[in-house]
Amino acid sequence: MPTRESHRNAAVKVARQALLCACLGGCCIASAVAATLAEKARESGCVNKPMWLAGDTYRCATESGAFSYFNVPGSTGERATPKAPTPAGFPRVDPETQKGRDGVRRKVLTDELATEEKLLAETRVAYADGAPVPLPEERADAEKYRARIARLRQSVTVHEKNIEALRKELAAVK
Numbered sequence: 001m002p003t004r005e006s007h008r009n010a011a012v013k014v015a016r017q018a019l020l021c022a023c024l025g026g027c028c029i030a031s032a033v034a035a036t037l038a039e040k041a042r043e044s045g046c047v048n049k050p051m052w053l054a055g056d057t058y059r060c061a062t063e064s065g066a067f068s069y070f071n072v073p074g075s076t077g078e079r080a081t082p083k084a085p086t087p088a089g090f091p092r093v094d095p096e097t098q099k100g101r102d103g104v105r106r107k108v109l110t111d112e113l114a115t116e117e118k119l120l121a122e123t124r125v126a127y128a129d130g131a132p133v134p135l136p137e138e139r140a141d142a143e144k145y146r147a148r149i150a151r152l153r154q155s156v157t158v159h160e161k162n163i164e165a166l167r168k169e170l171a172a173v174k
Contacts, residue, residue, distance in 0.1 A: 056073060109166055109169050113167065116163045132149065
């Protein structure tokens with residue numbers, strides 16, 4: 001199974017190759033992605049040619065017969081299609097309707113953000129910087145206490161990521 005370190009190393013290789021290509025003027029980025037695809041397939045233990053699934057995700061079979069799934073950053077797969085122009089008869093939304101929809105979206109995102117921030121605050125209080133007071137049933141079983149701390153830590157992380165994503169979405173709303 002690829003590790004975070006191998007994903008990071010692959011991303012660095014792609015970035016270096018892209019920079020080198022830009023400096024040399026004329027190198028194709030697709031060859032950098034292809035080289036990375038081959039590297040990723042080798043790292044994943046593929047015994048057959050990786051099959052493109054969607055986006056930058058690929059799948060291949062391993063020696064054990066199991067499937068290995070991996071991403072190749074910057075890859076668009078084998079079926080990348082150019083964006084087609086909008087057909088002439090395609091329905092359009094008038095600006096006022098779109099403004100209304102954007103306003104509703106902004107309100108929903110703002111409400112979700114407020115909820116996530118409240119949940120994060122509550123979770124941080126329960127987490128107590130990694131040292132919450134043990135519950136009565138946890139005093140006799142240290143493993144239960146460690147498991148609760150791990151769940152609380154994970155919950156804090158999830159709420160923080162949700163807040164970050166919601167803020168990005170709000171920044172993108174017109």
